[in-house]
Amino acid sequence: MRSRKLGNSGALIKPYVYIAPAVLLLLLFVYYPFAKTMVLSLSLTSPAGGFVKWNGMSNYTSMFVSPDFYDMLLVTFKFSIAVLTGSLVAGFFMALLVNSDRRGYTIFKTVYTLPMAVSSAAIAVVFSFVLHPVNGLLNEALGTDINWLNSPKWAMAAVIMVTVWQNASLNYIILLAALKGVDRSLYEAAEVDGAGYWKKQWMVSLPGVSPTLFFLVIVNAIVAFQAFAQIHVLTAGGPYNSTGIISYNIYLDALRKSHFGLAYAQSVFLFVVILAITRIQFYMEKKVSY
């Protein structure tokens, strides 16, 4: 009887013991900094990023009146649209290419999976050599003389290219899994109607994976907003802030310019944008029945 009773009171707290480490760590390193970011975005901050005094909305007003902020948003928007379009198209194409499960295609599957697993920083170092103005491979191959990373136009294209290279891989993995779930008989029906390979992909595969594709658009936008290492290595946000997307700008404002208050306000802004995008996704998923 006694041991049974002990067991019961132990059983009462036991579940909490199991989840305590997870909950405590997430509170400490996600929720607490989140609250702290909110508070500090409304404060005057020290050069080290600490609280000095309440400052009302003034970080937000200086953010919203600054023309640089809108330039930065435009850069972020262009970057994200290009990256998500490029990496979805590339990822879908790669998934189609290995969807036929031919023997010996494992090597291609491995290659297509690789980019999501490799370091953005290391790959950016490789690209910085390829794009080197004097003895870079690209200029040599094209016979051109372009200073890729120092021209506002080309620097953006370069950063987009590296990010597409990397992000396409995750899309490939998920779209390939989605393609496996498309009803086989639909392909046969399309074939009876005389559809060729590409027409079948257009008429059967694409609609078949469209719910996943929609989900991936959201994920890709969120991932694109948070690109950092490749920008840091390739352009450091330059030239003339032409590649300084929001996540990079937060870093620059805080750690290079010691404008922590402004950086916190942008952090909150980033959160709100991502929250809004996620809400749209939830709403659409409920509304559209596939």
Next chain:
Amino acid sequence: MRQALPMHRSLLFNLVAGLLIAFPVLYALLMSLMSPAQMYETGIQWIPAPIHWANYAEALRMVPLLHFFANSVFVSAAITLLQLAIGIAAAFAFAFFRFRGKSALFYLILSSMMIPAQSIVLANFTTISRLDLMDTYLALILPAAASAFTIFNLRQSFMHQPAELREAASMDGCTDFKFMTRIVVPVNRAMISSCAMIGFIFSWNDYLWPLLVTNDEKKRTIQIGISMMHDTYSTTYGPIMAAVTITLLPSIVIVYMGQKQLVSGLAAGAVKG
């Protein structure tokens, strides 16, 4: 197979796409084995002849690359193990126990995924520097030690356990802890290894956090090490490419050996419809 492209065309497309995708990695490997003399010959040089291993020795001499590598291995392994230990315990509780506040707590864990890492990284950084934890392994490891993604995926996987299994185990006098470690963990090893690989890869490649919390070369991870090496010695292509190759190696090995688990872990929950 009726929906396939003709063999030769499919192979051709795959070869082109495969080469494009593999290009940066292959290029790094080839350049890492090329002598400076060959690199500066006119025309594009692809195949190193002769193979110039000295780039690797040179890279190790220029920066404490092995030390950075060891730091990264230690930090990523610690993060992975902690994510698993903490995640398995939490997922086990959510899958098998009934307790007050269960759904609220689960929601709390899930919602943490909605907060983008980049929007809280500064606040975490100022906390770490206020606590005087800059340049410590603790600072590198602790913030990543609990992963909501891992907890969620493990819980989904544990939920598939038939209830009879637990009943049978408890009739045999098996405690909850033993049931977790002896039965649930081995049965779910596929999902656990997926989570381990994903956790390792992401912490291995993490850049911004170690950039913020390390100044001391002794605590630097290989990602920061490689970009600093690139900043300092930007003209020594060969050794830097050797360092890049060393940096890429663990990820390549994981993708090659564990592709199936990696893919199933990443695709879990993502396929809609």
